[in-house]
Amino acid sequence: MPVTNIYKDQLGREVSIPYPPRRIISLVPSQTELLYDLGLDEEVIGITKFCIHPEEWFRTKTRIGGTKTLHLEEILTLQPDLVIANKEENTQEQVEYLMQHVPVWVSDIHYLDEALEMIESIGEITGKSEQADEIINNITQGFNRIEASKQDRAPLRTAYFIWREPWMVAGGDTFIHTMLGHCRLENIFAGTDRYPAIDIEHLRTRDCQLVLLSSEPYPFKEKHIAELQGLLPGVRVELVDGEMFSWYGSRLEKAAAYFRDFRERLGE
The missing domain is CATH 3.40.50.1980 (Nitrogenase molybdenum iron protein domain)
Structure with a gap:
């Protein structure tokens, strides 16, 4: 039997998610690209029509509508054990409907620190913490160089x-x-x-x-x-x-x- 862990999303909700999730659907283009860079090719089973990166996923993964026009029943038919959404980019009513049926982890990002927290959390949830830490380190170093050069x-x-x-x-x-x-x-x-x-x-x-x-x-x-x-x-x-x-x-x-x-x- 898979282990189920409790994770807190960026809305402060506690979400029960199988560890590691094996059937992931992403409702957000930038987070879809992150899942690819974490090495989750087999685990990701559905993306939106706006998830254009990477191109190979855009061509081959099941598309489940747009970020604000999700095909809800198609998503449920795919039987995901994790749906990754975003407060701004997705529609509250549709996300809340999915929450009634499957685990949904929601990001809410306004600042760089919150983006890094999201990357760390998704790495932890998916069993890809080492890869997530490397991405976070690269981002942090890059933005530190900006801060040093812009004064x-x-x-x-x-x-x-x-x-x-x-x-x-x-x-x-x-x-x-x-x-x-x-x-x-x-x-x-x-x-x-x-x-x-x-x-x-x-x-x-x-x-x-x-x-x-x-x-x-x-x-x-x-x-x-x-x-x-x-x-x-x-x-x-x-x-x-x-x-x-x-x-x-x-x-x-x-x-x-x-x-x-x-x-x-x-x-x-």
């Missing part, structure tokens, strides 16, 4: 765009906001809702120095740089890799170097 950088007043029609930006209390801080970029919408819709006219009054156009969830392209540049003369507009700013799993190993290179490219 002479003046913070740039920045708006991080995530959507068009309507224009929407990342506000405070978001992981994106935290990552902007690590880049020494001052989020001028830090005091707003998480993802407010904004008026470009209003942005002109905020002394904005830099606009970042994220590659996700809206797929901003080069043509949108010209559009924003015309609306905001004198403001620098740059495309950025949204996965680096918003994915809080093992992608953070790559994010630190990306942020250092990005600040060098800005040259300010």
Whole structure:
């Protein structure tokens, strides 16, 4: 008989999970990539249609809907012994339905420390603590180097765009906001809702120095740089890799170097 352990998730819930779990479903792209990097190829049986990394999993694993449009009965038919979800990226009603039937561990991440705690917890739950510790160490070293190199950088007043029609930006209390801080970029919408819709006219009054156009969830392209540049003369507009700013799993190993290179490219 498998051993069942009690683990606390990031909502503070106690979850009974078989150790180690053998049938895992991930409802979050960045956590799916983490499971791959932990070496859980055989154990992961289901992912969402947005779990594009790694490509081989995207092509071969069973897809159980989108992050907010889960195919609930299909998930239950797969008989998972662990579902990994996230408070922001998944819908509360759907996650609570799954909780009635299978073990669901939920992450809730706003800061780098919480991301590292999530990686450590999932490593422990899945019997991959050694691999998780290596990932955590790599991330920590990378971000320590950022902190050491950014002290002479003046913070740039920045708006991080995530959507068009309507224009929407990342506000405070978001992981994106935290990552902007690590880049020494001052989020001028830090005091707003998480993802407010904004008026470009209003942005002109905020002394904005830099606009970042994220590659996700809206797929901003080069043509949108010209559009924003015309609306905001004198403001620098740059495309950025949204996965680096918003994915809080093992992608953070790559994010630190990306942020250092990005600040060098800005040259300010």
